[in-house]
Amino acid sequence: MAEIIEGGVIESFEEVPDVRVVRIRPDKWVEFKPGQYFQIFIPEGEETVKPYSVASPPSNRKYLEFCVKRVEGGHASNFMFNTEPGERLKMQGPMGRFVLQEQITNDIIFAATGTGISSIKPMIRTIFERGTDRQIWLFFGIRTENDIIYKKDFETLASKHKNFHFVPSLSRASEAWNGERGYVQDVMKRLIKDITNKDIYLCGVAEMVEQMRKIAEQLGFPKEKIHFEKYV
Ligand SMILES: Cc1cc2nc3c(=O)[nH]c(=O)nc-3n(C[C@H](O)[C@H](O)[C@H](O)COP(=O)(O)OP(=O)(O)OC[C@H]3O[C@@H](n4cnc5c(N)ncnc54)[C@H](O)[C@@H]3O)c2cc1C
Structure with missing residues (x-):
């Protein structure tokens, strides 16, 4: 079972219109593979979780980067879109089997x-x-x-x-x-x-x-x- 960890938003900026990059520094580092995602707990309203892929490579241990598109009327994406540095978030992961193969032979x-x-x-x-x-x-x-x-x-x-x-x-x-x-x-x-x-x-x-x-x-x-x- 994937771990639940907490972290603080250290950066949040609009990469292109309606797409935001959110960087979260986890309190405790968790190893992940390129392609995996975390379930992010959305604390607003009734607590829900939504999956977001890690957009930074595992070699960058400064933060986990997420890249979120604002969906009209979307609960989680709008919450993520409005996060500010200093905000605390809970995540569960890593998860997912869509990962890069270990050896690149092709x-x-x-x-x-x-x-x-x-x-x-x-x-x-x-x-x-x-x-x-x-x-x-x-x-x-x-x-x-x-x-x-x-x-x-x-x-x-x-x-x-x-x-x-x-x-x-x-x-x-x-x-x-x-x-x-x-x-x-x-x-x-x-x-x-x-x-x-x-x-x-x-x-x-x-x-x-x-x-x-x-x-x-x-x-x-x-x-x-x-x-x-x-x-x-
Ligand atoms: C494994 C996995 C990884 C994911 N990684 C990312 C990621 O890195 N970045 C990211 O932005 N999203 C990612 N998603 C999608 C994300 O989890 C949410 O589904 C998305 O942000 C919408 O959630 P919401 O609560 O804002 O919208 P909801 O409240 O669930 O939906 C609101 C309305 O918008 C529609 N809708 C939902 N998603 C989209 C969409 N993409 N385009 C148009 N209409 C939509 C729904 O059908 C619904 O009508 C990932 C999903 C999976 C399964």
């Missing part, structure tokens, strides 16, 4: 929509902290250029590592955008030609993950190479 394709990036970011960070000569792709589906969560982090990583390919795809791109357009699943389908020695990790809202999973199967990925997490 190329890896990551695909996320929205805050689904939260569980993928620590996986990618961990891969490059350990070092790899495999090709690592990140297909990221969002609406507009202003909605690209962790844009700078991924661009910096891509400029340092020639084997990291960052492919944001915008469903509502402006005229000026010269990257990929349209739904991320279509872009992935178009760009992935060869699935030999590749694993695929998918995360985001359930509908998108389901579509991506079907595409991965159509492309020929065997089931054991398709790893996924659905957020709702």
Whole structure:
């Protein structure tokens, strides 16, 4: 059974419109794997718990980072969105089996929509902290250029590592955008030609993950190479 721990919010800022990064320093450090989540106790109203993925890599022991999208009328997300430094929170974790494999022997394709990036970011960070000569792709589906969560982090990583390919795809791109357009699943389908020695990790809202999973199967990925997490 996962431990219940407490921690204090040390930072909370808007990363992109309606998406907030909340950093919590736990009173006691708990080991976790990239991709795992914590159940956060929402103390407002009737106490509930909601899962949020850890967006920071395990190597960063200063805090647990969460990246939360404000959902209209959503109880937990609005609570998280309004947290301020100094606030105390209770969490239970780590939980989840959507984790990065220990040995990276294949190329890896990551695909996320929205805050689904939260569980993928620590996986990618961990891969490059350990070092790899495999090709690592990140297909990221969002609406507009202003909605690209962790844009700078991924661009910096891509400029340092020639084997990291960052492919944001915008469903509502402006005229000026010269990257990929349209739904991320279509872009992935178009760009992935060869699935030999590749694993695929998918995360985001359930509908998108389901579509991506079907595409991965159509492309020929065997089931054991398709790893996924659905957020709702
Ligand atoms: C394993 C796991 C990890 C997760 N990690 C994260 C994370 O890192 N960041 C994050 O932001 N969320 C994450 N989620 C989703 C999160 O747990 C909540 O479900 C989400 O924040 C909405 O909770 P709420 O209480 O605000 O909304 P609720 O009160 O549960 O819902 C309010 C209304 O909004 C709708 N709704 C709920 N979620 C969404 C959505 N994403 N988009 C549009 N409409 C929605 C509901 O259907 C409902 O009608 C994760 C979910 C799972 C299962």
